[in-house]
Amino acid sequence: MAEWETRDVAGVALTPRDRRLVDEVNATRRMTILETRNGVRVETRSWVGVLRFEEWELRVVPKLSGGDPGVAAMVHATAGLGSLRALSGLRTLHASGATLLDLLAMLFARECESVVRAGLLSDYVEREDALPAVRGRILANRQVLERFGQVDRVICRYEERESDVWENQLLASALAQVAPRVRHPQARSHLLRLRALFAEVCPAPPPAWRSPSGDDYHRLNEHYRSAHTLASLLLRSMGIRELLRAGEHRGFAFLLDMNVLFERFVSHLVEHALTGHGVRVHRQRQDRLIWDVDRGAPYARIIPDLLVEAASGSRLSVDAKYKAYDDRKLSPADVYQGFLYARAYGGARVDGVAQAMVLFPCGGGTLQRKRLRVRDGAGADLAELTAVGVPLSLAIEELAANGGPMLQAVRELILERLGKA
Structure with a gap:
């Protein structure tokens, strides 16, 4: 379907899980889906993307941007990912059946690979633990309260240099959520390989995420900015707030607000022109x-x-x-x-x-x-x-x-x- 279109779809049914997904989509007013006697009635708005139900799939395709590859190109431009000439392969990917989610996931995979090539960041992280030997500062109060009379271990506060930092955690979290939902073989292969790599670096992704701001970046982590932009876009478009929530990946919504994207694209266009x-x-x-x-x-x-x-x-x-x-x-x-x-x-x-x-x-x-x-x-x-x-x-x-x-x-x-x- 296109944006701002109403259509009766006959011969499809909603399962209980599908109805929960429909309730979420209707509540956010991204579109309206109503059950009818013969199927469902769908009223789209300015949101494009894919809704995957247990037995069928709904794709909302933009009318004016050249389809899903055009939307991917707009995202590429507004995210500051460099030359748009790098998008030439996405049209071939789209011609082989890739959805908008597949195309944006492929862009995300490329940016993650660029981060890996530039080097994963590590930093000193503060830890507290009971250790067999003193390391850092002894926490005397906790030692007395928790291990009084025990001298085999000492509770210490110390700093450990690790790669399990927020820059890598955001990418690991997005890869864990996106990879199972991508169906195109080429994009899925890239994402699964990267998910395994980042899972080793960040074994326990945080239960919540936030979009980074410009103040979060500096000389050492600037090469993460583009990958973080795409990670935030993907997670936000899937409506994901809690990254550790349970649930099947068979049914989900990935919807991108064209109002917001067009506003950012126009900003980029005018800045470039002037x-x-x-x-x-x-x-x-x-x-x-x-x-x-x-x-x-x-x-x-x-x-x-x-x-x-x-x-x-x-x-x-x-x-x-x-x-x-x-x-x-x-x-x-x-x-x-x-x-x-x-x-x-x-x-x-x-x-x-x-x-x-x-x-x-x-x-x-x-x-x-x-x-x-x-x-x-x-x-x-x-x-x-x-x-x-x-x-x-x-x-x-x-x-x-x-x-x-x-x-x-x-x-x-x-x-x-x-x-x-």
């Missing part, structure tokens, strides 16, 4: 521009997906909307938001009119453009919202080629609204 043109691109910048007059204090923040700022001080908000605006009107909420941003960041002007932009995905091979203006009661233009349809497949190709006419057109539109054209 590199070297004297502007700064801020992601998710928060500005307290809505004011409570009575209290004399900020009321709410404005948070555009991107804020492009020129050296002159001119600023332009650029929002990413994963919606099919190529064949329908912009929603009132997106129009109102765009006009608010245009007026709030009024430094970017064309013909004296405040500007804002929205980027959305479209088909075909050229940019689409719609311009809306809001006027006052006297008919004077106050703000303009430019909605630009970006052909995703072409954008992915031009990023792989490090440039092209579509990227140039995006750059010119933005620079024109900043007064730099």
